[in-house]
Each structure stands twice: as structure tokens, then as C-alpha cells.
Amino acid sequence: MAHLITDECISCGACAAECPVDAIHEGDGKYEVDANKCIDCGACEAVCPTGAIKAE
Numbered sequence: 001m002a003h004l005i006t007d008e009c010i011s012c013g014a015c016a017a018e019c020p021v022d023a024i025h026e027g028d029g030k031y032e033v034d035a036n037k038c039i040d041c042g043a044c045e046a047v048c049p050t051g052a053i054k055a056e
Helices: 014-018 043-047
Strands: 003-005 024-026 031-033 053-055
Touching: 003 031, 014 024, 014 043, 043 053
Parallel strands: none
Antiparallel strands: 003 053, 024 031
8 A cells, every 4th residue: 555645745755755666756735655656665655844744
């Protein structure tokens, strides 16, 4: 199960820098998780300053 980045994202990039499989990329107005690459490790969720990343 991949993680989902909500509209609370402030596009700081902390999640992308922490992702061990490069599954997070800047999208239109917020970052997005590539569900095909996500290994559900939760590293991104732990570093998000706004709590915008949730398990899908």
C-alpha cells in the first residue's frame, strides 16, 4: 500500500529527499508519490513537517 500526499503539502521537498527508492516527485502544487515505486517504508511520513503524508 503506497502513501498519499494530501493538499496540506507545502512543497518543502523533505519527503522526496528522504525516500530511499525515489518514489516522490514534485507535482502540480504539491509533491506526489509514485505508487508503483513506493515500498511503504514510512520514511516520508516521518519527516513531513505538516503531516500531509498518510498511508493510503
